[in-house]
Amino acid sequence: MTDQLLPVILCGGSGTRLWPLSRETYPKQFHALAGDSSMLQDTATRLHGISGDVALAAPLLVCNIEHRFLVATQLQQAQIENARILLEPTGRNTAPALTIAALQAVSAGADPVMLAMPADHVISDRKAFHESVQVAFNAARAGQMVTFGIVADRPETGYGYIQHGTTEQGGTFEVQSFVEKPDLVRAQSYLAAGNYLWNSGLFVVRASVWLKAMKAFRPDILSACEQSMNGAQRDMDFVRPESNAFQSSPSDSIDYAVMERLPKMPELGIQARVVPLKAGWSDVGAWDALWAVREHDADGNAIIGNAVQHGCTNSLFLSSSRLVTGVGLDNIAVVETPDAILVADMRRTQDVKKIVAHLQTYGQALAHSHRKVHRPWGWYDSIDYGERFQVKRIVVNPGASLSLQMHHHRAEHWVVVKGTAEVTNGDQVLLLGENESTFIPLGHVHRLRNPGKLPLEIVEVQSGSYLGEDDIVRFEDTYGRVAEKAGVNN
Incomplete structure (x- = not known):
């Protein structure tokens, strides 16, 4: 054998x-x-x-x-x-x-x-x-x-x-x-x-x-x-x-x-x-290791994403969401994400974990998760928030569905940007196309589903006294999360 x-x-x-x-x-x-x-x-x-x-x-x-x-x-x-x-x-x-x-x-x-x-x-x-x-x-x-x-x-x-x-x-x-x-x-x-x-x-x-x-x-x-x-x-x-x-x-x-x-x-x-x-x-264990495995320009710089440098040498530039620029830098790592920026001496990139430990000690969620959060049905990005409101961009994969759920402390407005949305809102089931919208009152049982073959994109505006991810009660879920801890993989 x-x-x-x-x-x-x-x-x-x-x-x-x-x-x-x-x-x-x-x-x-x-x-x-x-x-x-x-x-x-x-x-x-x-x-x-x-x-x-x-x-x-x-x-x-x-x-x-x-x-x-x-x-x-x-x-x-x-x-x-x-x-x-x-x-x-x-x-x-x-x-x-x-x-x-x-x-x-x-x-x-x-x-x-x-x-x-x-x-x-x-x-x-x-x-x-x-x-x-x-x-x-x-x-x-x-x-x-x-x-x-x-x-x-x-x-x-x-x-x-x-x-x-x-x-x-x-x-x-x-x-x-x-x-x-x-x-x-x-x-x-x-x-x-x-x-x-x-x-x-x-x-x-x-x-x-x-x-x-x-x-x-x-x-x-x-x-x-x-x-x-x-x-x-x-x-x-x-x-x-x-x-x-x-x-x-x-x-x-x-x-x-x-x-x-x-x-x-x-x-x-x-x-x-x-x-x-x-x-x-x-093992790409730190930013200097990533710099080492990437291609370099004539001055030894590794550039990932939308970045421009002038007079820089042996440096790493990584952009996730916007233009990053550098002038006259040597042996520096510049890493940009939508919610945080790191600038570090490449000889001390092992110490980045101390920044993470500091954030964890003081309870900052940026050590735990990104602004953009991936879920089994797709992802969402919290693009703005303030007192009693939050705005999310939500993308649902073709054929995927969020759980049938309810919130105790917030209402939601949904606007379809791309694709087709099947919306359960209380006793109603609606089909919404691009530029159409609906309102989910506080306490209403609701669900969002993408019945199409292309990704569904909506803008969600939440309003209420509490907007945390743990304000959710699930009744049905495709992904077996009804019995799981609230707030995990919403």
Whole structure:
């Protein structure tokens, strides 16, 4: 029987160092940072065309439950079929995420080789990546656990390192130790030593081997994950592990839970191996890393969106909604979104997370979400607000519908800008065309649906004593949110 390679895409992480573009409700993996497709879409298609004797399975994704429709929509846009999506009720790091993926993988009697890939990495040389995956695949189906170490080209202090032995075996080396992010002097010594690689966070292991290792090293995590998967519910492409059991799992990474311990327990019979990888890899962990993977002009500037510079060098300009200009800047990142602007020294972009921490401490919602908010039916943009009013631009996908709902504290005026709207307003059901409008009184049960084949766009004016997103009572919902917490994925 041919062994299958199962791509396991880990979609967690909030990408705080890429604020203000990356936020909790729409983190970096859902953005098109390195090209025309999102980082998630690039990851999901990364193995397409792999040759050799690798039988590629449909991907299995592990994501936060609040991102489930983003993940499903982006997979559909990338024409990824038959993917399964595991929904974490809360983040518990990569070891529990890979454990529930392994349990799902073996649930039907199969035992594939899993390739665990974070959804927010860039790999520009796909051919070289495929060749390295083939090497790791051969080692993993023989019972080894394999990681990829990035061949270092500079003394990087932002990555952890893997120290490996000098004896090659089938293209892999023995893992001797994992090293935390070093200071500059230590990083220079690692580069000079020649047997230290950057820790990529990519792993290849057979599902049963991973579960065997978890039983030996972290039986507490394994037990919690088994209970959560035994109580899992399945609907559409989603698998929902039982929430209470999963939340009882300790949080731990693949490195700490297993990989670092394998060399110390040879009697387990699972070797820890590393494949040196030179394939244009980047975790795009901060703005300087994004600058590094983008094309540059003659002066070393990377320009994304509507931006103009004069006399600038080695700088990054990213515009999301308006013209951004720079004069005489060197080594500066300028990032614009509709509701926030970041200007940072490129040598200190790791500190952007401290800005996010400050916003979180003082309760500013800009750390959590954008002005433009994505929902399973489309999106809305809060374009203006003041005392007792708010104006939203709402776009509903073809065939999609908002929930049948009611508000206690606000009334709404809807004006159709593009497309056709089917409006339930109390006992009435209306069809509204462009330039037509309706009024939803406070307390009226209502619903907005797009019956057409093109996106529906409306302008909504809310007025009332309270305009928060948690003022909503759902009666029916296409997306299974009636029993969920109010205000989540409205």
